[in-house]
Amino acid sequence: MVQSNEQTVEALQSGALSIRGALSSRTIWIVDLDLEFAVQRYWICDQDDFPEKLMPARNVPLYASMEQAPDSLEEANAYFSIAFRGERLANKSIPFNLLKSLIDDSYEAARRLLSPAFMAGAKSATFDFPARAIPGSLILALDEPRINDALLRRRTAESPLSVEDAQASFIEQRDLFFQETAELVAKANSGQLSDSLAEERFALLDNLQQIIPSDQNRIESVVFSAREGDSVLSVAVNERAGTTMHRAFKRIEKKAVTDVGRVEIVNSPSKTFVYRSSRGKQVTCYVSPEAFQTLEESGKLQIGALVRVKGHLTKRPQRDQMAAEGQPDITVPPRTSRG
Structure with a gap:
């Protein structure tokens, strides 16, 4: 009691x-x-x-009709929270190197997971999340992002956005994260996580790699939660699901994968363009001369456009390379009036 x-x-x-x-x-x-x-x-x-x-x-709600729930009010009331559990993550003490590693990885992952495509790779001067570590636990609770209006205006010069529009886009991205992650976890728990779904969610799986449990790390479970109006979004990843997601990611890394991001450079002479992936990395995208010409003639291949591309990705220390299969899907955000 x-x-x-x-x-x-x-x-x-x-x-x-x-x-x-x-x-x-x-x-x-x-x-x-x-x-x-x-x-x-x-x-x-x-x-x-x-x-x-x-x-x-852990994470069992009062009624059977409810799927899961956070284990603390701090998680339940946060704009977004990440709660880690594990034998070495006891309330009394946490090894400093493990604590630092998880906090650093969580910060970087949260920025990538919650950033709309037009904010991919943006520095903390453009936007940042006020964060609170909950004493006696390993829970990172984030408040809504603070967005620099001047830097946002410069970043979205081709299709201007207000701070309010950008905040709404962050919420949409957060909701999409919960929707897509919940599906991955459900499939992983049931043993039905297909390579086709993993390929489609490649960027999401890549961003989750350092913060979900597996049989190779010291995390037993991680719970993502967020307050949405009068309700709470929550997804728990246990070691079984996390290990399945890790293995699926490793299997599809060398296959054709789907990546998304924002165009930053267009190089017409070399028939390539560079985009900033939602994974945080710059990527040089190679397409066929015919596909490149079609994209240029459409007027869509421009800085600031959003890109979704499927192909073979080669990771590199500075800039990744993507050999596209077919023609990338490029969308130019509509121009909006600023309030």
Whole structure:
């Protein structure tokens, strides 16, 4: 038994907080009841001393109709949060090198996962997420991005966007992340993660590689959560699903994959263009002379255009290379009036 409050009870009932989260408290009262539920005795126990096997399973909501829920209000109320669990991630102490590695990897991954294509590769001066580390845990909670209006105006000069439009695009990208990741996890848990789906979600899988569990790292599970109005988006990746996703990524790396990004350079003499991938890397894209000519004549191949390309990707330290299969799909964002 733990002391609670109205906010916790409401979050539990709405599915925004798990049963375990509602019972998480530094102080736990253990109560011995008789058959008529009369208290026979009770004593106080510190959370760290309470047997783990007696705690409810992680991320289990109150009602069976709900799929999963965050284990803390900090996760439930965040614009976006990442919560790591593992034997070496105990509340009392976390090895410094592991802590630094996870925080650095989480920061970089969150920027890539939540960035709309037109913000791919943007520096922190253009946008950044105010972040909070939750004491006594390895939970990184992010607030909505702060966007520099002047740098946004310069970046989207071809198709101007207001800060409000950009904020809306971040939310759309966040929602897409949860939708696509939930599908990957469901397929991985059921043993049905196909190479075709992994190929289509190559960029997403690449961005997740350093922060999801596997049989090769020290993470047992990671939970992504976000507040959306009165509800909470949440996806949990356990070691089984994470390992399956890692292996699927390794299998398809040498096959034709789909990558997305934003055009940054057009080189007509060499019939190539450079785009900034949602994976954060610059990529030189090689297409056939006929496909390049078609793209140029369409007027779509321009700086700032959004590109989706399928082909064989070669990773390099400075700039990756993509040998496109067929003609890339290029979209020029519509011009909008600035408010």
